[in-house]
Amino acid sequence: MQFRRYNIIVASMIPALVTLPSSPWLVLPPGIHQASLDDVATAFATNAWRQELFDGLVDASGRLRAAGCQTVYLDGSYVSGKQKPGDFDACWDPSGVDPGRLDPLFLQFANGRAAQKAAFKGEFFPSSMMCADVGQTFLDFFQLDRFTGEQKGIISIPLSADPLLSRMVQP
Structure with a gap:
């Protein structure tokens, strides 16, 4: 008689959300948490509206990767x-981006980023761009809870080898 054992471990790269006193909802713990788009879908595309936002994120991520x-x-x-x-907020690392291949939408900030929101359901900033309201780069600004000013986490999505983007046909 032979017995076989299988260890099936499912690990998410996204940590559980935590309570931040005085914040109206749970947030990511402080830090930059690396995850794939599939991980993001599993953790956050949990209803029809969130899936619609996720679809916009995937579209934008594909365009950014192409640049x-x-x-x-x-x-x-x-x-x-x-x-x-209401939407999602994102910033992208401009290192290595070919300005000639970058979709001009990613540099349109007029009218509250209306063009970006219409195209992607979210807004994008270069990560090194200064957020004038607070005098920090968007990468640093995004790590602060807007209600408390306390540190919170964000998700880092490496695009070059992302499995979901790799499965898609790129233009």
């Missing part, structure tokens, strides 16, 4: 416990 972008950082109420976030 040479290596990393997108995901923030906002989308990566929180809020049931119906």
Whole structure:
């Protein structure tokens, strides 16, 4: 008689959300948490609206990757416990990006980033761009809870080898 044992371990790269006193919903613990788009879908595309936002994130991520972008950082109420976030906030690492291949939408910030929100259901900033309101780069600004000013986490999505983007046909 032979016995076989299998160890099936499913590990998410995204940590459990935590309570931040005085914040209206659960947030990621402080730090930059690396995850794939599939991980993001599993953790946050949990209803029809969140899936619609996720689809916009995937579209934008594919366009950024085509221009040479290596990393997108995901923030906002989308990566929180809020049931119906209004949108998502993201910033992208401009290192290695070919300006000639970059979709001009990623540099349109007029009217509250209306063009970006219409195209992607979220908004994007270069990670090194200064957020004038607070005098920090968007990468640093995104790691602060807007209600408390306390540190919170964000998601880092490496684009070059992301399995979901690799399965898609790129233009």
